[in-house]
Every structure is written in structure tokens, then in C-alpha cells.
Amino acid sequence: MAKDKRSKAPGPPPPTPRPATVAPSWPAFKPPLPVIDLTVESLVQDKVVVLRSFFPRSLCRDYVSFLRDLPLTTTPGKPKRGDAVRVNDRFQIDDARFADRLWSETGLKEVLLNGRELAHLWGGQIVGLNPNIRVYRYRPGQFFDAHYDDSNNVSIKTETGEQSPARTTWTLLLYLTSPADGCIGGETVFYPHDRRTPKEAIAVSLESGMLLLHKHGHDCMLHEGREVTGGEKWVIRTDLCVKR
Ligand SMILES: O=C(O)CCC(=O)C(=O)O
Numbered sequence: 001m002a003k004d005k006r007s008k009a010p011g012p013p014p015p016t017p018r019p020a021t022v023a024p025s026w027p028a029f030k031p032p033l034p035v036i037d038l039t040v041e042s043l044v045q046d047k048v049v050v051l052r053s054f055f056p057r058s059l060c061r062d063y064v065s066f067l068r069d070l071p072l073t074t075t076p077g078k079p080k081r082g083d084a085v086r087v088n089d090r091f092q093i094d095d096a097r098f099a100d101r102l103w104s105e106t107g108l109k110e111v112l113l114n115g116r117e118l119a120h121l122w123g124g125q126i127v128g129l130n131p132n133i134r135v136y137r138y139r140p141g142q143f144f145d146a147h148y149d150d151s152n153n154v155s156i157k158t159e160t161g162e163q164s165p166a167r168t169t170w171t172l173l174l175y176l177t178s179p180a181d182g183c184i185g186g187e188t189v190f191y192p193h194d195r196r197t198p199k200e201a202i203a204v205s206l207e208s209g210m211l212l213l214h215k216h217g218h219d220c221m222l223h224e225g226r227e228v229t230g231g232e233k234w235v236i237r238t239d240l241c242v243k244r
Pocket residue numbers: 009136144149171173186187188189223224225226235237
């Protein structure tokens with residue numbers, strides 16, 4: 001797929017149904033996070049990193065049972081021209097408070113900001129996570145077709161309470177289920193050379209509680225969420241934001 005004809009990750013959600021406006025009462029991070037010394041492991045140099053056991057299994061289970069009760073909507077199978085085919089059930093909310101909790105009450109902030117050898121990766125000075133929180137559920141037969149994720153301009157509340165201009169630079173995916181919970185398939189697959197061929201596929205297997213970050217925007221690798229063939233894949237998606 002040529003870069004100039006690339007299919008984009010979906011932009012704003014379709015006009016109906018509308019994104020939720022009332023923030024969910026997300027479960028507490030219990031036990032307190034992080035549960036292990038988080039480490040940033042590189043899977044594809046300068047493009048994909050993972051932090052394993054970001055959520056413990058028990059917290060993943062708490063989240064999945066909580067998320068089940070949210071008003072998820074099935075995305076249309078027929079996307080607008082230029083948008084990726086994405087077939088899953090999803091919930092979306094602008095929730096700056098939860099984005100901030102994920103950033104500053106989990107150990108993520110410390111591990112990313114203190115890792116001096118990582119500083120060059122993020123595309124600027126990290127200021128937090130995108131308040132646009134997305135929850136995906138994939139059931140058997142559902143998938144996210146190959147696409148690129150865009151960088152977006154957003155506004156983030158700083159520690160002093162002011163809104164500050166920011167830009168998303170990396171996609172954040174937090175996997176809540178895996179084969180250990182009966183989820184078969186659903187790997188996130190990257191194609192470093194923009195060719196969706198089995199030979200060039202770098203497949204990241206699901207691991208409950210693992211957080212994955214991948215570079216997006218101009219340098220985004222073509223990627224997809226493989227079809228789920230058994231059980232359910234649950235993911236929380238947001239983005240890493242830098243100062244603009
Ligand atoms: O669910 C996945 O594995 C991929 C999700 C994705 O690519 C996205 O949210 O843009």
C-alpha cells in the first residue's frame with residue numbers, strides 16, 4: 001500500500017451513535033500500581049515497545065467485567081472512503097481524569113520520563129496521555145484491518161490546571177485479555193515495509209496486562225488487529241502526547 005494512499009485510522013466516531021459524555025466510574029487500580037518494576041522492552045527498534053504486567057491479571061479481569069456493562073457500539077462494516085475497515089465493538093469517551101490516572105498513577109510516567117535512553121523516541125517532551133479513551137471488544141470474526149494511525153493535535157491539562165497544546169506521537173494499547181483468558185487470535189501485526197505479506201509480518205501476541213506503544217503519524221508502520229477466532233479481545237486505547 002502506497003503511503004500517499006494510505007488508509008487512515010478512523011478519525012472521529014460516526015455521527016450516530018454519539019460518543020459517551022458521562023465518564024465511567026473506572027475501577028480503582030487495585031492492587032496499587034505498578035505491581036512490578038516496569039521495564040520498557042523494544043520489539044521493533046524505535047517503533048514498538050512493550051511494558052509487560054502493566055496491569056496484573058486480576059485487574060484486567062476487574063476491568064473486563066466493568067467494561068462489559070458500558071454501552072459499546074458495533075462499528076459499521078463499511079467505512080468511509082480512506083478509513084480502515086474496523087469491525088469491533090467500541091466505547092469512546094473524552095476523559096482527562098482517567099487519562100491522567102493511567103499516566104500518573106500506574107508508574108508509566110516515571111518509567112517513560114526517567115528512561116533517559118528513551119527520550120529520543122517520543123518526538124518531543126511527553127506531557128501525558130490523550131484524554132480520548134477508546135475501549136475495543138473484538139468477538140470471533142472481528143478484526144481491525146491494516147491501516148496507519150494519525151498524529152492528532154489535542155489539548156491536555158497540565159499540573160497547574162491549564163490547558164496546554166499537545167500532539168499525539170505514539171499509540172498506546174493496553175491488552176486486557178489473551179490466550180490465557182480464552183482469546184484466540186487478535187494479535188497486533190506490524191508490516192515494517194508497508195507490504196501486508198505473511199513473510200514481513202511482525203505479530204505481537206496478546207498478553208493480559210501488557211501495554212504496547214507504537215510510533216504513529218508520519219513514521220507509523222502499517223498494522224492491523226488480526227481476526228479473533230475464539231473468546232474475546234479487550235483493549236484500552238489512548239495515545240502518548242508531547243508538547244506542541
Ligand atoms: O486492536 C489492535 O490490535 C489494534 C488497534 C489499532 O490499530 C488502533 O486502535 O488503531
